[in-house]
Structure formats: C-alpha cells, structure tokens
Amino acid sequence: MINLALISCGIEYSGIRGEIERLAKSLGARLVIPEVDESRIREVEEEMELNLASNDLKLMLARAKIVVEKGVDADGVFVASCFRCAEGAIARNAVTKYIQKHSGLPIVTSSFTERTKANTLLLRLEALVNVIERKSLLARKIQVGLTGGVDSGSSMTKAAIMQDNQVIGVAWVRTEGDVIASAKKALTIALTSAGVEQEDLDAIGATGYGRGPVGKHFKAELIQEEITVCSKGASFLSGHQSGQATIIDIGGMDNKATALFNGIPVSFTVGSICAGSSGKFLESCAQRLGVNIIELGKMAQKGDYRKIRMNAYCIVFGMQDLVAAVGKGAEPEDVASAACYSVAQQFYEQHLQEMSVVEPVIQVGGTSMIRGLVDAMEDTIGCKVIVPRYSQYTGAIGASMLVSGLKKR
Numbered sequence: 001m002i003n004l005a006l007i008s009c010g011i012e013y014s015g016i017r018g019e020i021e022r023l024a025k026s027l028g029a030r031l032v033i034p035e036v037d038e039s040r041i042r043e044v045e046e047e048m049e050l051n052l053a054s055n056d057l058k059l060m061l062a063r064a065k066i067v068v069e070k071g072v073d074a075d076g077v078f079v080a081s082c083f084r085c086a087e088g089a090i091a092r093n094a095v096t097k098y099i100q101k102h103s104g105l106p107i108v109t110s111s112f113t114e115r116t117k118a119n120t121l122l123l124r125l126e127a128l129v130n131v132i133e134r135k136s137l138l139a140r141k142i143q144v145g146l147t148g149g150v151d152s153g154s155s156m157t158k159a160a161i162m163q164d165n166q167v168i169g170v171a172w173v174r175t176e177g178d179v180i181a182s183a184k185k186a187l188t189i190a191l192t193s194a195g196v197e198q199e200d201l202d203a204i205g206a207t208g209y210g211r212g213p214v215g216k217h218f219k220a221e222l223i224q225e226e227i228t229v230c231s232k233g234a235s236f237l238s239g240h241q242s243g244q245a246t247i248i249d250i251g252g253m254d255n256k257a258t259a260l261f262n263g264i265p266v267s268f269t270v271g272s273i274c275a276g277s278s279g280k281f282l283e284s285c286a287q288r289l290g291v292n293i294i295e296l297g298k299m300a301q302k303g304d305y306r307k308i309r310m311n312a313y314c315i316v317f318g319m320q321d322l323v324a325a326v327g328k329g330a331e332p333e334d335v336a337s338a339a340c341y342s343v344a345q346q347f348y349e350q351h352l353q354e355m356s357v358v359e360p361v362i363q364v365g366g367t368s369m370i371r372g373l374v375d376a377m378e379d380t381i382g383c384k385v386i387v388p389r390y391s392q393y394t395g396a397i398g399a400s401m402l403v404s405g406l407k408k409r
Contacts, residue, residue: 005074010082034066127227149399152210155252159186160396161194169194179210205399233398237388257351300372303333305341344376
C-alpha cells in the first residue's frame with residue numbers, strides 16, 4: 001500500500017479529514033501522520049526562520065522536517081491548510097518548498113474550505129498516487145506505434161493522433177452536452193486529419209474531466225487524470241523532458257501549476273477559489289467586448305493594464321469592473337490588457353507562490369493561445385514563458401504518449 005504523509009492544519013475543523021482518508025483508501029493509499037516532540041518544533045521554526053502564532057501550524061513545520069529526515073515511511077506528501085488563514089498559506093508555502101528542497105518525494109498542496117468537494121480532493125490524491133505508481137511510465141520519453149489521445153475538458157474537447165513520436169493529427173471542438181458525443185466528434189476529426197481509421201490504432205488514452213465515461217466508451221487502455229498527462233505532453237512538446245521545468249495551465253474552470261524533474265511531476269497545485277482567475281473569465285470578457293478570445297489577446301498586447309483597475313479574484317466582481325470601465329469610455333485594448341493581467345496575477349498568487357518556480361516555464365492549454373495573457377504572465381513572474389507548438393492539445397498528446405507504454409490492442 002502507498003503511504004502518503006499528511007501535513008495539514010484545519011482539516012478536523014473543516015470536517016474533510018474523513019473524506020481525505022476515504023479517498024486515499026479508494027486509491028490504494030493510506031495516510032500516515034509524522035509524530036514529533038516539542039523540541040523539534042522550536043528547532044524547525046529557527047531553521048525555516050518563521051515565527052508562527054498557531055501551534056497547529058508549528059506542528060506542520062515539524063512534521064515536514066520528520067518527513068525530510070525519513071522519520072516516517074512516506075511515498076508522497078499531501079500538504080493542506082485552510083484557505084481563509086493567511087498564516088496557514090505562509091506555512092503551507094514554506095513546508096512545500098522545504099520538502100521540495102530536501103527530498104525527492106512528490107508533493108501536492110491544497111487550500112480548502114468547508115465547502116471543498118470530494119472530486120476536488122480526489123483529483124489531487126489521484127495525481128499524487130499516479131506519480132508514485134506510474135513513475136516508470138511517466139519517465140518514458142518517446143511514443144511508439146500508432147496511438148490516440150482524447151482530452152475531455154470542461155470547455156473544449158481535444159484529440160490527437162501520434163505515430164512513432166510524431167503528432168500526425170489533431171482536433172479541437174467545444175464540449176457541449178454529452179461528453180461522449182464531443183469526444184467522438186473530436187477523435188473522428190483527428191483521425192481524418194491523420195489519414196487513419198480508429199481500427200488502426202494500437203491504443204487509446206483518455207484524460208480530462210470526462211475521462212471516465214469517454215474512456216469507457218472507447219475502451220481506452222489508459223484513463224488518467226489531467227495533471228500527470230498534461231505534464232507529459234508539455235515536457236514532450238517543449239523538448240524539456242530532462243532537467244527541471246515549470247508547467248502553467250490556466251484552464252476553462254480551474255488552474256494547474258506543476259514542477260517537473262526529468263519529465264515527472266514532483267510538486268503541483270490544482271484548482272481556483274473562483275473562476276475569475278480562469279479561462280472562463282477571459283471568455284466572458286471577450287464576449288462583452290464583442291471579440292473572440294484570441295482577438296482579446298491581440299487587443300491586450302496593444303493596451304495598458306495600469307489604466308484599468310480590475311479584480312478577477314471573483315468572476316462576478318471582475319465583470320463588474322469591466323462593465324464599469326467600458327461604461328466610462330475606457331479603451332477596449334486597455335480593458336483587455338487589464339483582464340489578462342488580472343488573471344496572471346491571481347494565478348501567481350494562488351499557485352506559483354506555493355512552489356519554487358524554475359525555468360523553463362512552459363504555458364499550455366487553450367489559454368496559451370491568448371498572447372496577451374502569455375505576455376502578462378511573463379511580466380508577472382519575471383521570466384520568459386515558452387508556448388510550444390500544439391500547446392492547446394497538450395492533454396490529448398500526453399495521453400497518446402503515455403498509452404503507447406501500456407499493453408496494446
């Protein structure tokens with residue numbers, strides 16, 4: 001059984017500890033709690049140069065040190081604290097970076113509320129377990145044979161066909177109604193562009209929100225969450241499957257930031273507190289300005305975000321700011337720029353402060369095609385951001401790559 005070290009504060013108060021334990025057990029894992037004494041708490045506070053008021057958060061620091069010193073049998077680490085606690089965010093950030101620096105254990109972080117849903121926790125735990133269980137599969141650097149991948153996303157469904165390490169067909173359709181119908185449409189288009197039939201495929205992989213029913217429909221050999229799958233696609237497309245990298249994926253409904261080492265996720269954050277920091281907010285902004293989302297990015301490159309005050313922390317308040325700015329006669333280019341910068345800054349605050357950002361930084365997903373957002377991200381984090389070819393098909397390509405390492409049809 002896989003052992004996951006639980007380093008947390010507040011899960012008892014929020015009532016989600018039982019849910020975390022249940023989900024971990026359903027994935028063939030169990031939670032282990034590092035035991036510490038009072039002297040270790042004082043020692044680690046001095047080492048991390050933190051003076052916390054909360055005794056529970058001090059305990060988090062000490063437990064992180066026990067994990068690093070291998071004082072507990074752990075295959076991975078789940079770090080969690082309450083979203084509403086500012087001191088908790090500081091401790092969570094410090095603990096994550098400390099474990100990253102001093103151990104090779106994969107880590108997932110979570111900021112939760114009493115309204116956190118089981119599916120949100122499941123995605124994080126599933127990805128962590130997959131990194132541990134499928135490390136050799138994730139370490140594969142080439143694709144062999146003829147394989148297909150389908151990424152059933154919340155907004156768009158993508159499909160890709162690969163043959164002997166080359167992408168030969170892709171498709172991109174809006175996810176509407178039945179996820180299976182959208183997946184069938186995307187795969188058909190990708191197969192046609194590749195000039196092959198579905199029966200010719202050696203294997204199919206499925207990922208994304210709808211991976212369960214889509215994978216079952218296609219009898220997929222691989223059904224895997226999008227964090228590990230997209231990471232593989234991103235490292236392959238960018239040519240950075242060796243060494244370190246940081247992956248940014250601003251999705252339609254939530255966001256992901258992943259730290260890679262040799263193509264394998266070692267730390268990642270998932271989710272957003274509000275869709276205001278996601279692609280859905282930018283899509284709403286584009287509709288309000290009467291342009292498509294790609295045109296929004298081009299407009300943003302011509303504007304000055306400093307002329308507009310916009311808060312995309314909440315999609316409702318963000319749209320209120322946008323409507324107010326337009327009503328006062330603001331230039332559309334400035335509004336577009338402000339929207340992109342607002343999303344980039346929220347992404348940085350909610351995700352990148354949780355991990356050590358290392359170059360190269362690779363941005364993928366459909367929003368990577370919004371050039372104004374990429375520019376805003378570069379400005380926010382202070383380094384170049386790579387957008388590889390086929391970046392919007394990263395999940396489908398990653399699924400196609402990984403499934404080639406499994407048993408074929």
